[in-house]
Every structure is written in C-alpha cells, then in structure tokens.
Amino acid sequence: MDKPLRDKVAAVTGATRGAGRAIAVELGAAGATVFVGGRSTRESRSRVGRAETIEETAELVTAAGGRGIAVRCDFTVPADVDAFRARIESEVDGRLDVLVDDVWGGEQDVEFKPFWETDLDRQLGMWRNCMEAHFVALHKLVPLVIKRPGGLVVEVTDGDSDSYYPESMAYDSVKVAIRRLGFALAKELEPHGCTAVAVTPGFLRSEQMLEHFGVTEENWRDAIAKEPHYVMAETPHYLGRGVAALAADPDRAKFAGRALSSWSLMHEYGVTDLDGTQPDWGRWNTDVVSTGTAPTSVDASAYR
Structure with a gap:
C-alpha cells in the first residue's frame, strides 16, 4: 500500500521545524491527516525567533499527500492545548490514532559547561518549557x-x-526524562490496547544545525571540515520515515516502552534518508566515536 495511513489521524506537537516537521510530513506522505501544532506562525514568531512556521509545515504535509492542519498552540498553556484538542474534536470527530510529542523550544537555553557555571534561570526555564509542555x-x-x-x-x-551524555546536565536531564515518558506511557496505555515509545535521531541536519555550521542541505558536506563526525549526518526525514513505518506496523506493540533510534527503525523497516542512504549513527558511535578513532581514517560509506 502506498498510503498505509490513509484514514488515520495524527497530531504532532513542536511541528514547526526539525524532526517534528519532518515526522508530520512523512505521516502525511503515508496518507494521514496531521494536526501540526507549534508557536511560530506567519503572524507571530516564538521566542526562538526562527522563520519556520506551522502553516508551512501543514502545506508540506498536504503537498506530500496527506492533509495538513495548522493549529497555533503553546503547549505549556493548558487553554491552548484545550483549543488544539477542540480542533481535533470538531474536524475529525475526536479521532486521534497517532500522537507525536516533539515539543522542545529550549535550544537557546542549553549551555555546554559545568552545571554550576550555567545560568540557573535559563536551565530551569528549559526544564519547565520542555517538560511542562510534554505533560x-x-x-x-x-x-x-x-x-x-x-x-x-x-x-x-x-x-x-x-x-x-550530551555534555550538559540540564539538557541531559530533560532528554532522559522524555525517554522515560515513553517507558511509563507504555505501561499506562497497555490496558487500552495502545502503544507508546520514545524515538531519537542521530546526528541531525535540522534547519538550525545546518545554520550553525554555515551550510545548506545542498552543501552540507562542507561542514565535515568543522566537525568530522558530521559525515554521518542525517536529515530529519530519516527519523520521520521510521516513525511513519512504525505507525503503519500492525505489530508495533512489540516495541512498547522502548527507545527507538532512526537507525534501529532503519534496520526494522528498511527506510532510507532522502538521498537513499541509510546512516547508522549507532554503529558509527560504537566503532568510531567511542574508540577515539579519527573519522577521516574510516570509510564512512560503509556506515551509510
């Protein structure tokens, strides 16, 4: 089936950019109706200040073959999320088959240095902004x-x-907590015949990361000179395709409570990145990063 999620309804929080946007688009490519939620609209940007918008994401979902519905929502504000839920109830009779919880918005607060040397208000703000939004x-x-x-x-x-360990205690605590949510939710959803997991990308070529390295998707390999491990970078669509394949898998309950990576989803479902490659960051991390091997001495194509 070319549209295995036809007649399914999904909601993606934090769908403005990055993994959230790509997951929404790939769910749309599989035929789903996707409610895309986030704070940045064409009329108003979030405090992150980037130009991507939820309207653009919804349009990309529709262009991919699904139906994209943009809903401006600050997921730390219960009234906003009530309104988001009301849209689902009014437009698709409250049906929700897939919920992807990708709220983040804390990138401007991450500090990669000893915790006691960080700005405490910023670190507490990152925790609240992320975890409150997920809850x-x-x-x-x-x-x-x-x-x-x-x-x-x-x-x-x-x-x-x-x-x-990502070299930031506050950031690490948030991401570990989210991973644990996938485990805990699996326990609470099991009696209802539903499944919960956590997922992670590898070394991501998000809009913000490309900008950080001063490259575009077209010339992303130029960033390898600055960060040799970027040779294994993947687009957000790689994870997005894995999530879409998981959502279409009638046997997905076997993964309940697990933390799944883009590369483990690749091994399970055979998905590829946009360029047709299959980056295996997990194997690269084991063989190269963890051993201190010089990336330039390794044939990266064997890991893609």
Whole structure:
C-alpha cells in the first residue's frame, strides 16, 4: 500500500521545524491527516525567533499527500492545548490514532559547561518549557488516543540509552526524562490496547544545525571540515520515515516502552534518508566515536 495511513489521524506537537516537521510530513506522505501544532506562525514568531512556521509545515504535509492542519498552540498553556484538542474534536470527530510529542523550544537555553557555571534561570526555564509542555500535551491529548485500541504515542528525545551524555546536565536531564515518558506511557496505555515509545535521531541536519555550521542541505558536506563526525549526518526525514513505518506496523506493540533510534527503525523497516542512504549513527558511535578513532581514517560509506 502506498498510503498505509490513509484514514488515520495524527497530531504532532513542536511541528514547526526539525524532526517534528519532518515526522508530520512523512505521516502525511503515508496518507494521514496531521494536526501540526507549534508557536511560530506567519503572524507571530516564538521566542526562538526562527522563520519556520506551522502553516508551512501543514502545506508540506498536504503537498506530500496527506492533509495538513495548522493549529497555533503553546503547549505549556493548558487553554491552548484545550483549543488544539477542540480542533481535533470538531474536524475529525475526536479521532486521534497517532500522537507525536516533539515539543522542545529550549535550544537557546542549553549551555555546554559545568552545571554550576550555567545560568540557573535559563536551565530551569528549559526544564519547565520542555517538560511542562510534554505533560500538558499528554494530559489533554492522550484521552483521544485511548478512545480506540491501536493508538500510538511517540515521545521524541535525544539518545536511545542512559550511556549517552550530551555534555550538559540540564539538557541531559530533560532528554532522559522524555525517554522515560515513553517507558511509563507504555505501561499506562497497555490496558487500552495502545502503544507508546520514545524515538531519537542521530546526528541531525535540522534547519538550525545546518545554520550553525554555515551550510545548506545542498552543501552540507562542507561542514565535515568543522566537525568530522558530521559525515554521518542525517536529515530529519530519516527519523520521520521510521516513525511513519512504525505507525503503519500492525505489530508495533512489540516495541512498547522502548527507545527507538532512526537507525534501529532503519534496520526494522528498511527506510532510507532522502538521498537513499541509510546512516547508522549507532554503529558509527560504537566503532568510531567511542574508540577515539579519527573519522577521516574510516570509510564512512560503509556506515551509510
């Protein structure tokens, strides 16, 4: 089937850019109706200040073959999420088959230095902005998911195990907590015949990361000179395709409570990135990063 999610309804929080946008688009490409929520609209930007908007995401969903519905929503504000839920109830009779919880918005507050040297207000703000948003979204939207057996909740995080440390204690605590949500939700959803997981990308070529390295998607390999491990970078659509494949899998309950990576989803479903490659950041991390091997001495094509 070329549209395995036809007649399915999804909601993606934090869908303005990055993994959230790509997951929404790939769910749309599989035929789903996708409610895309976020704070940045064509009329008003969020405090992150970037130009991407939820309207653009919704248009990309529709162009991919689904139906994109943009809903401006600050997921830290319960009234906003009530309104988001009301749109789902009014437009698709409250049906919600897939909930992807990708709220973040804390990138401007991450500080990669010893915690006691960081700005405490910024670190507490990052925690609240992220975790409160996830809790509010789940509290308001999971009741729609469990109305029918077979629903799926996906928590988007960074890292698939506790052995990964991103060099920032506050950031790490947020991402570990989100990963744990996937585990805890699986326990609470099981009696309703629904599944929850956490997912993570590898080294992401998001809009912000490309900008950080001063490159575009067309010349992204130029960034390898600054960061050799970027040779294994993947687009957000790689994870998006994995999530769409998971959502279409009738046997997905076998993954309940697990933290799934873009590369583990690749091994399970055979998905490829936009360029047709299959980056395996997990194997690269084990063989190259963890051993201190010089990336330039390794044939990266063997890991893609």
